[in-house]
Amino acid sequence: MEPAIRTDGLRKSYGDVVALDGLTFEVDEGEFFGLLGPNGAGKTTFINVLVGLVRKDGGTAEVFGFDVETEYQEARDRIGLAPQEFNVDRFFPIHEVLEHKAGYHGVPSDEAERRAEEALKTVGIYDKRDTRFDWLSGGMKRRFLLARALVTDPDLLILDEPTAGVDVQLRRDLWGVIERLNAEGTTILLTTHYIEEAERLCDRVAIVDSGRVVEVATPDDLRSRGTDQLYLTLDETLDAVPDIDLDGVVEARVDGDSLVVTAQGGSRLAPSLLRELEYEGYEVTNLDIRRASLEEVFVDMTRTDDEAEQLGAIHQ
Known part of the structure; x- marks a missing residue:
């Protein structure tokens, strides 16, 4: 079975600015x-690059085994894209915009109308079908x-900051829609600045910085690489x-009535720490563990050397 996305050594520059610098990873079907x-x-x-709006300078990118340049139509037909920008025809009712989108992908008019209605119902705005986008x-x-991304019935749904600028309730409503689509078999690629969003929704995440993949792992695996706080009464x-002599302990300090231990893999280390103190x-009498968040790990992995040096100076 071909991966939904396979990219190997992908490169793209805009003049002297390097946007993609050997980007390499895979996304499994249904992930x-x-x-x-x-x-x-x-x-x-x-x-x-995946959807054909930008031509790569080097490397390969495939969608379900189809090269995004040499087999553009086969690859693009499998993708539904919800972009960050509002790039929508503003002069037609939204149901007509969806029907035109489906027709552009070769869907017959009767089927296009049915898909438009279904997509609007899925996202909860069917009652606005005769309203213009503006x-x-x-x-x-x-x-x-x-809805526009869904009207072509894609195998791969790409969501670029899908909840940017929306309120908390709507964000959670959209999460529910997206989770149902994934449960029904749609592969989803999500970009987001809301780390909570990635923690809740994603099977795996790739942390990307300066056009390169820093790490690919599950949210839990990434959190385990951060430092936890253990509060012991x-x-x-x-x-x-x-005196605490255990591998993984970064720092120990007294804070009021508590002993605070900073350690990597705090949950794993806790039994050994308790035995050490007992010895x-x-x-x-009490132990609380605050696990590292994915946001903290993300910041550590993408912090520049200058930022790390400045942060170290602040803590000295």
Whole structure:
């Protein structure tokens, strides 16, 4: 079975600016895959290469085994794109815009009308079918972009910042729609600046920086690489930090009535830490663990050397 997306050594530059610098990864069919990276990391350029809006300078990119340049039509017919920008014909009712979109992809008129109705119902704006795009609210416009991506019945749904600028309730509503589509078998590629979104929705995420893949892993695997905070309450007031000799401990400090231990893999380390303290003569009466968030790991992985140096100076 071919991957939904396969890219190997993908390169693209705009003059002296390198947007993609050997981008390489795969997305499995049926997977919910996240693409995370700071502004300028190359995410949108990569999407534009996939859908044929930008020609690559080198490397390969395939959608379900079809090369996005030499087999453009076969690849593009399998993709539904909900872009970040509102690039919509504003002079027709939205149901007509969807029908025209389906017709452009070779769908007969009767079937195009049915698909337009189904797509509008899926995203919850069927009652606005006779409304022009400009007259929709911001949240409804986001829903419409998703409907337009769905009207061609794609195997691969690409969502570029699909919930940017919408309120919390609408964001969660859209999450529900997207999750149902993925459960029904649609492969989804998501770019987002909302780390919570990636943590909730994605099977795996690729962290991209400066046009290169920094890491590909599940959200849980990435979180395990961060540093956790263990808050331990002891049966006595501490005047000094106990001696703790365990691999993975980054720092230990006294904070009021608590001993705070910063460690990699805090949940895994906790039993050994409790035994160590017991051996030293301390009794732990309470333990709370605050796991590293995906956002913290993401920031660490994409922080520049200058930013890291500045942060170190602040903490000294």
